[in-house]
Amino acid sequence: MKISLPNMDSLSVGLLVIGGGIAGTSIAANLVPDLKVCVIKAEEYAGFHSTGRSVAVYAEAYGSQVIRKLTKKSATLFLEAEAQSSCKILRPRGFLFIAREDQNESINDLARELSEEASLVTLGTNEALELVPALRKQYVSRALYDSRAKDIDVAALHNFYIRTLRRGGGQFLQSQSAKSIEKQNTKYRLSCNSFIITCKTLVNAAGAWADEIAQLAGCKKIGLRPLRRTAFAFDPKNWKYSDWPVVIDSEEIFTISRRRTQSLGLQQMKL
Numbered sequence: 307m308k309i310s311l312p313n314m315d316s317l318s319v320g321l322l323v324i325g326g327g328i329a330g331t332s333i334a335a336n337l338v339p340d341l342k343v344c345v346i347k348a349e350e351y352a353g354f355h356s357t358g359r360s361v362a363v364y365a366e367a368y369g370s371q372v373i374r375k376l377t378k379k380s381a382t383l384f385l386e387a388e389a390q391s392s393c394k395i396l397r398p399r400g401f402l403f404i405a406r407e408d409q410n411e412s413i414n415d416l417a418r419e420l421s422e423e424a425s426l427v428t429l430g431t432n433e434a435l436e437l438v439p440a441l442r443k444q445y446v447s448r449a450l451y452d453s454r455a456k457d458i459d460v461a462a463l464h465n466f467y468i469r470t471l472r473r474g475g476g477q478f479l480q481s482q483s484a485k486s487i488e489k490q491n492t493k494y495r496l497s498c499n500s501f502i503i504t505c506k507t508l509v510n511a512a513g514a515w516a517d518e519i520a521q522l523a524g525c526k527k528i529g530l531r532p533l534r535r536t537a538f539a540f541d542p543k544n545w546k547y548s549d550w551p552v553v554i555d556s557e558e559i560f561t562i563s564r565r566r567t568q569s570l571g572l573q574q575m576k577l
């Protein structure tokens with residue numbers, strides 16, 4: 307019996323990127339027009355996953371040593387994007403680690419680990435409360451403040467990469483989830499919702515789903531899995547909060563950010 311396959315368009319490109327978040331689109335934008343590039347993403351809207359949900363802060367003093375090094379290196383990329391898009395990507399924000407008295411050990415460890423970060427200063431209770439008056443006095447025994455941390459306009463940056471990709475002749479295909487990947491001699495053949503795409507080089511930029519893509523391509527998993535994070539947003543009507551730094555508990559139990567979930571803007575934006 308002959309099975310009829312759904313009508314699929316064929317595409318042949320030099321480089322296929324799976325994942326249309328900030329990772330996939332920035333790679334793609336940097337490789338056009340030298341390569342014929344296509345980006346596929348599973349959802350209908352840009353910035354649907356981590357890219358649209360981030361707290362959107364550029365903080366050189368945050369994360370492990372590797373993350374901090376990568377963050378510092380990425381500063382030039384933001385500046386390049388600003389220059390090329392004539393759009394402000396980074397804006398002053400500040401970043402405040404806080405600790406209660408019973409968290410002294412954790413903030414001391416943090417201060418030791420971050421001792422080479424020249425921009426980091428130690429603050430006492432009153433100084434921290436001057437920055438964020440909504441904090442309870444008994445909650446802050448000591449704080450570390452990084453005035454150099456910045457807000458990232460992730461939507462502007464993501465749009466800039468998508469525009470650059472398209473201007474360079476690349477394709478950005480939404481609602482296209484990778485279903486199968488076959489290696490055929492020196493090429494890959496990928497099927498997604500409406501296309502069969504052949505490419506020489508395949509980039510796996512599927513974020514937390516990168517292991518699923520690796521498996522489709524017959525590669526080993528490395529143990530990535532998508533996790534939920536919980537955020538609650540509210541309107542702090544009585545506070546003038548626009549200049550507050552991002553506040554993070556020294557043990558990372560919570561983060562307070564003035565940003566609303568950026569995804570609200572991004573998810574509703576069809577590109």
Ligand SMILES: Cc1cc2nc3c(=O)[nH]c(=O)nc-3n(C[C@H](O)[C@H](O)[C@H](O)COP(=O)(O)OP(=O)(O)OC[C@H]3O[C@@H](n4cnc5c(N)ncnc54)[C@H](O)[C@@H]3O)c2cc1C
Binds near residue numbers: 327329360364519
């Ligand atoms: C709550 C939260 C707060 C954060 N705060 C910050 C912050 O303040 N500063 C900072 O620098 N970073 C922050 N991050 C981290 C940052 O957001 C991520 O590192 C970044 O967005 C990852 O981008 P990505 O492109 O790798 O992944 P994602 O944006 O998750 O994109 C993954 C892409 O893969 C696609 N995909 C998945 N499976 C398939 C498939 N089968 N077929 C086709 N496409 C597929 C999806 O459609 C999507 O386009 C935060 C992250 C979270 C979750």
